[in-house]
Amino acid sequence: MADEVILLDYWPSMFRMSTAKIALAEKGVAYEYKETEPWVKTSLPIEMNPIHKKIPALIHNGKPIYESLIQLEYIDEVWFDTYPMLPSDPYQKAQARFWGDFIDKKFYDPAWKVWGTAGEEQVTAKKELLEHFKTLETELGDKTYYGGDVFGFVDIALMGFYGWFKAIEKFGEFSIEAEFPKLSRWTMRCLERESVVNSIADSDKIIEYASVLRKKFGAE
Amino acid sequence: MADEVILLDYWPSMFRMSTAKIALAEKGVAYEYKETEPWVKTSLPIEMNPIHKKIPALIHNGKPIYESLIQLEYIDEVWFDTYPMLPSDPYQKAQARFWGDFIDKKFYDPAWKVWGTAGEEQVTAKKELLEHFKTLETELGDKTYYGGDVFGFVDIALMGFYGWFKAIEKFGEFSIEAEFPKLSRWTMRCLERESVVNSIADSDKIIEYASVLRKKFGAE
Structure with missing residues (x-):
């Protein structure tokens, strides 16, 4: 099954919108980018982030992952065979x-x-x-x-x-x-x-x- | 070489002093506990935590690890063969x-x-x-x-x-x-x-x- 990777983001967000993008690019993972203004209630982010209600969200095969650093660790673990970002020690x-x-x-x-x-x-x-x-x-x-x-x-x-x-x-x-x-x-x-x-x-x-x-x- | 594990803590600290202790206990790792009042300048914590200047510090074979959750991940990785705390997925x-x-x-x-x-x-x-x-x-x-x-x-x-x-x-x-x-x-x-x-x-x-x-x- 091909991976479906969606990045839900708002371009000037200070919540380090670029972190997940850089990581996915280094791993060579293609993703779909969806621009979402945080104050517009679309069904997707509300459904997906009931707690923090904030972007960016990384959605991998329908499952949402929040918080830049947690996304970074997730990306590093799932696509572990290309460009490891965390040291192994x-x-x-x-x-x-x-x-x-x-x-x-x-x-x-x-x-x-x-x-x-x-x-x-x-x-x-x-x-x-x-x-x-x-x-x-x-x-x-x-x-x-x-x-x-x-x-x-x-x-x-x-x-x-x-x-x-x-x-x-x-x-x-x-x-x-x-x-x-x-x-x-x-x-x-x-x-x-x-x-x-x-x-x-x-x-x-x-x-x-x-x-x-x-x-x-x-x-x- | 036997592991030397020191936990530098102050008993009523709100920085979740117990987190590392519970984790080490679950892993069956013995440690030395050193009580340190945060406002008393002992050479150890100052030397070891120049940035956050806060306890608790976990010191493993002379190397300090800070922040409760980072300690938890560290403990889980180093003593990976006993009681895994994070899921593998x-x-x-x-x-x-x-x-x-x-x-x-x-x-x-x-x-x-x-x-x-x-x-x-x-x-x-x-x-x-x-x-x-x-x-x-x-x-x-x-x-x-x-x-x-x-x-x-x-x-x-x-x-x-x-x-x-x-x-x-x-x-x-x-x-x-x-x-x-x-x-x-x-x-x-x-x-x-x-x-x-x-x-x-x-x-x-x-x-x-x-x-x-x-x-x-x-x-x-």
């Missing part, structure tokens, strides 16, 4: 999961506040976000990728946010290239991969989208 | 991870506010926490354990919070037994296991501890 695997979890838990909140709020709230969020970037710059160090020489789990998790980087820099008034040169060169290396370039959202469109929301949120 | 595994993640992300914040705050803040937190309990009651349904017939990953993740249940019920003024009968019977079943009884903190001591903190936080 349990300790290295725990390390990769630790950094994936760090990105998963720490980025979303300060990141959206940097583009979506103003004043004190934005200043505090920016400080927090820069600390997280600093931590990730330090962890990367002189390695090519987070796991060493091979593009893998942590790289995919972090590049899932890349579409938002330029908007965060613009509204937060800082430069990743100037402040985090290693991280910046790492993004350039990742962007050389077809799997990444074809999966991430357009930074300029995200900036436009964020500008509209900033006004809506009363941040300017 | 990738989709069932993703489901178990989804519920582990739900517990990991959703419980801590409203739970501590229920015992540690008062007024509006406590009311809102209680409402949120009861919704999460309701979700978990529904997901459990008529199953014996979250994964079906066998005590496993999700059970261990949730029972890691059990030591705090009585304090949450007392200060939140509600009864799990009355409002969530299935969940209540499930806790009873889990408490029949030696691995659980020997790993969870004493509920009465937790209530005393929470009472002291409530006063300190100005909640009464």
